[in-house]
Amino acid sequence: MIVNTWYIAGFADELVAGTPKAVRMLGHDFVLFRDSAGKVHCLSDVCIHRGGSLCRGKQVDNSVMCPYHGWRFDGAGACVDIPSIGKDIPIPKRARIDSYPVAEQWGWIWVFLGDLPEAERPALPGMDFMPEWDANGAGAYRFTRGTFLFDVNWMRAIDNVLDPAHPFHVHSEFGHVEDQRIKGYPVEDDGVKTLSRHSFKSTPKQGNWRQVMNDDRPPTKNSLQFHMSGLILRNDIHPNPGMHHFVFSAYLPIDQNKTLNIWMHGRNFFTEPKYDADTIKRTLVVFEEDTRVLQYVKPAQSPRRLTHELFLEADAHIAAFRRQVRAFEEKGWMLDPRAASFNDEVRVIPSPSRRADPKNWVLDPAITKPARIAAAE
Ligand code: FES
Ligand SMILES: [Fe+2]
Known part of the structure; x- marks a missing residue:
């Protein structure tokens, strides 16, 4: 972490x-x-x-x-x-x-x-990362929200949402079984944010959404953006021209093995409140489908080296995310997981006032992996 x-x-x-x-x-x-x-x-x-x-x-x-x-x-x-x-x-x-x-x-x-x-300190993501936001709920988008606890390491949870190849197998309403190819795609990376774009033929929708997303619609356009400030994913989906919905998920590592997804969903169709319950249910189904697979992935934490898994073109966005995490690690900003559970000793994540005045604190700072060791590993 x-x-x-x-x-x-x-x-x-x-x-x-x-x-x-x-x-x-x-x-x-x-x-x-x-x-x-x-x-x-x-x-x-x-x-x-x-x-x-x-x-x-x-x-x-x-x-x-x-x-x-x-x-x-x-x-x-x-x-x-x-x-x-x-x-x-x-x-x-x-x-x-x-x-x-x-x-x-x-x-x-x-x-x-x-x-x-x-x-x-890094800046928060700019307002251009969430232009649909309207604090008074008066915009063109209808929002729902919630939380979902993954019994999964935070990097494994984030790897999963940056992975355009998994929906065909994991999700019931995304991806189309007859054409699962993911062509090579560029990942834009500005050091704090990564972005990839995809399009895919989608499976038939069920329930209400079937009224507005028929089976012979054009391929769904999808973009995935991930911001290291807040560990936020923005997953934009354009199922039809003019129709847009997005999931905005913050990934909070509770500890090494538990990750809380704090999410919002915005949609510019079915904007009446009566459709909220169905939208929430659809969002939670997706998380449940993910967790059914992720909870058994080994090792439970993403390997530090890309060579310890087989990366293909479809995995380019995951690779970009892993590089961003590695940059934190090489600055000495990765908590040492072995030190965290060593005994019942309490350590504290150091705050800015501790750095400004390092002496005279009762509890010791949390142990991070030294930058030179991370760089050499
Ligand atoms: S333990 Fe908090 S006041 Fe004594
Ligand atoms: Fe998923």
């Missing part, structure tokens, strides 16, 4: 002011809370006094109170109250926890998990 990028921690409207919320990311626990001005904060969930879980405490004013002895931490991670020492004694400098940069965009909470100072 990689650090120094943005992750989607959940839907913004599910975090209400006054109620802290737990979120697990990259095998670490965090607490999110929204202050009285509406600003969201993300802190390491582990209290540095005796390990209390902050998300199980209360929000008091604009701080979270640990349920164990009542220490309170503000949005910057500074301890602002230690009841057992009273008000007259200064709070020790080490009484602080890691706090992470947070943003809100497209109805999502974004958390930057890493220690880069602001000037070096």
Whole structure:
């Protein structure tokens, strides 16, 4: 799992002011809370006094109170109250926890998990990555949304969505059994985003969608875009000229073996709300079909070397994604999975304030694979 990028921690409207919320990311626990001005904060969930879980405490004013002895931490991670020492004694400098940069965009909470100072942090994807978004729901597109938990490693889950050859076998309503060829295709790669385009003859649709997608329609046009900020896939499908729908999925590695897909689906047909339930069902069927195959893939984590699998032209987008991950690894930004489960010791993903002032932290930083070792492997 990689650090120094943005992750989607959940839907913004599910975090209400006054109620802290737990979120697990990259095998670490965090607490999110929204202050009285509406600003969201993300802190390491582990209290540095005796390990209390902050998300199980209360929000008091604009701080979270640990349920164990009542220490309170503000949005910057500074301890602002230690009841057992009273008000007259200064709070020790080490009484602080890691706090992470947070943003809100497209109805999502974004958390930057890493220690880069602001000037070096990658930008969020621009609005051109989601031009259909309208926060008031007044645009031409009707949105549905949800989450789906894959019992699958995050790279395996992302490999799968960048793979234009699998739908013929895995999905009941995509791809056509009589022509499964995937010709070589270019992958555009600007360092943070990759894009590939495909077209395929599709299987007959079932149910409502059959009314607007008949069997002799032209080949379906499809594009796949993946952004490393947020680990977001945008899968655009044009089943007929003028018809468009897309799945917008953020992949959140809960830990090495579990990945939460936080998704939105937009469509410019059947835009009445009465079609929402059917659209959600169709989306979930696709994820379920994927997971039935992915949960048994070996090794459970994508091999580090492309030569340890047989790559063909159809796999070009997966190869581009693997190269992007490798670039993180060679910067020393890959958590060491062996270190993560070594014992019951708690380590914390280092935050920007830790880099700015590295001494006087109670908990040690998470172990990443050194850049020189990653480069040599
Ligand atoms: S463990 Fe959190 S206040 Fe003591
Ligand atoms: Fe799939």
